[in-house]
Amino acid sequence: MLEDVLGWxxxxxxxxIMRFTDIKIxxxxxxxxxxxFIFINALKNLKVIIDLxxxxxxxxxxxxxxxxxxxxxxxxKDIHHIHVWSLDGYNNYATIHIVEDGxxxxxxxxxKEKLKEHNITHTTIELEKVGEECLExxxxxxxxxxxxxxxxx
Numbered sequence: 001m002l003e004d005v006l007g008w009x010x011x012x013x014x015x016x017i018m019r020f021t022d023i024k025i026x027x028x029x030x031x032x033x034x035x036x037f038i039f040i041n042a043l044k045n046l047k048v049i050i051d052l053x054x055x056x057x058x059x060x061x062x063x064x065x066x067x068x069x070x071x072x073x074x075x076x077k078d079i080h081h082i083h084v085w086s087l088d089g090y091n092n093y094a095t096i097h098i099v100e101d102g103x104x105x106x107x108x109x110x111x112k113e114k115l116k117e118h119n120i121t122h123t124t125i126e127l128e129k130v131g132e133e134c135l136e137x138x139x140x141x142x143x144x145x146x147x148x149x150x151x152x153x
Contacts, residue, residue, distance in 0.1 A: 007034045048089060055085035058092050061118065069114050070096070075104030076111075077130050084120060092119055097126040097134060 014030040017023065057063060061084050070079050078099035086092050094115055100107050108125050115123050128134060 006037065010034050052086060052089060055083075057084050058086045058089070061092060061120070066115065066118050066120075069118070070098070070111055073104070073107065073110050073114065075100050075102070075107050077101050080134070081126070091121050093122045093124075094120045095124045095126070097128060099128045099130055099132075101130050 010030045010033065014026050017026050051058075063082060063084065066084075067079060067082060070076055076098055079096055080099075081097040082094065083096075084092055084094045096111070098107065098111065104110070107127065111125055112123050
């Protein structure tokens with residue numbers, strides 16, 4: 001919408017200038033400017049769309065911060081395979097594997113509440129007992145290593 005209105009304003013101004021002066025080059029210059037304006041806006045939208053398609057971690061989501069918050073929950077021993085993405089740019093989804101010691105029966109509920117604070121509305125949680133082997137090949141639990149998870153940037 002905005003592009004249309006701006007386009008007309010530019011054309012109008014151009015027409016007025018051309019009417020009262022003899023500068024013919026104004027018309028093509030203005031056309032190019034309008035085209036550039038539309039192009040730049042389209043690129044901005046495209047970046048958002050491509051990010052969604054690539055299921056990149058949404059803006060404002062800090063994986064490391066989320067990890068810390070979840071690791072602070074009673075009963076959580078380790079987390080890995082954390083992946084946050086969005087399908088529409090507003091609703092954020094997450095999958096996460098949590099290694100727990102079985103001492104906290106409300107673990108899923110608490111994790112979901114924590115993630116809601118981070119603007120993540122839909123969460124799939126895989127609970128694993130300490131010492132249980134994660135079935136996903138990609139997933140290695142290195143307790144001594146800082147790189148607990150394999151999240152996509």
